[in-house]
Amino acid sequence: MTAPRRFGTEDSKTRPVLLDAAARLMRDEGYAAVTSRRVAVKAGVKPALVHYYFRTMDDLFLALFRRGAEANLARLRHALASPQPLHALWEINSEPQGAALMIEFMALANHRKAIRAEIAAYSEQFRAAEQEAVARALRRSGVDAEAVSPAAVTVLMASVPRIIVMENTLGFTAGHDEAIALVEGQLRRLEPGPAQPSPGSYPGGTAEAGSSS
Amino acid sequence: MTAPRRFGTEDSKTRPVLLDAAARLMRDEGYAAVTSRRVAVKAGVKPALVHYYFRTMDDLFLALFRRGAEANLARLRHALASPQPLHALWEINSEPQGAALMIEFMALANHRKAIRAEIAAYSEQFRAAEQEAVARALRRSGVDAEAVSPAAVTVLMASVPRIIVMENTLGFTAGHDEAIALVEGQLRRLEPGPAQPSPGSYPGGTAEAGSSS
């Protein structure tokens, strides 16, 4: 038997550079553009090095998703600890940054079992944190959990902004302002704060670079 | 100048066969699997024939989207003419059939201008039909359009079921039953009917083949 192939370590300096290049490619040109050759060019190295750090391209996709997911979860947990967790949740789910990447990963999940399992596991954690915060916020506002299910509210608070962000990236905005006004009105009712943050305007703004998933 | 390349006609018998093959490939293995070679194999012809009917692969994607979009719009308009348009809208947006294809097209739209424009135009029409029906239904139920914006309700009725379907294809269902119960309760209140269709259960069921987008 010949010597087995060698591989790079997790804490290498080059590894995150490759992941950055892959993320940018994926967001700008889709998952199909994430090839060992193109990642290498973008990172300023040779293609063989990509395979040195990631045995297969699937391993690279998985590592890329995990890195973004962990960063996202950390941000979510930090936001939910704010004095207005419902507002914070709404704002975080309205961010357009990771929308393009998320769609690419969902598409990848359609036909790659490993990716699908990873996204499902991540979503589970994300949703659990959201739901716990929503339940707490509703309790604090004196809303009866029997009358309004915190789980249902959580799904609503996740669905609406995400679809709005997706449609926005298509340049399609019909009904968005009205839906946002409706939800934000409810949020102010449930969670009144000292200073209300610019009512009526959409918190997302224009898209920008950033390696979240 | 040599004789220009020849191309097939729109009403050919083979053309839809190629589109069927492409749709199945796209749903099962993602947009990256839709190559002239693989479409040809699936359709039982030679690769050159794909290029005979579609000048480029982009043209094929565009034709595929248009065909599904038109079928979808027709189904939507038919459904909205039912005696319970709100229920019909909720059910149509809860169908899982086209979810995988829609995600693939959204991913394609991230980096193909022609696809993005086409999806935006289609969404515009889809949303306009939905909104008109919602406004009519709310009026009929005696809901004041000043108090509850029909545009906002339309966005909610589109967002929630779509995210639920997407999450379902990942095998992730946290909070779905509760959200569905919440919405369906409101629907029954707004739009009471003679026979209530199996309350509490999710209308989608398991996925199945079908060439909608």
Next chain:
DNA sequence: GTCTATACTTCGATAGAC
């Protein structure tokens, strides 16, 4: 309308030198 044949590009992955 469909095929054969072909030109050219790009892909994943590996072995082995430096």
Next chain:
DNA sequence: GTCTATCGAAGTATAGAC
């Protein structure tokens, strides 16, 4: 840790025969 070199497979697209 990084590179050169290389294999075999698969991609788009076209010309021209049948």
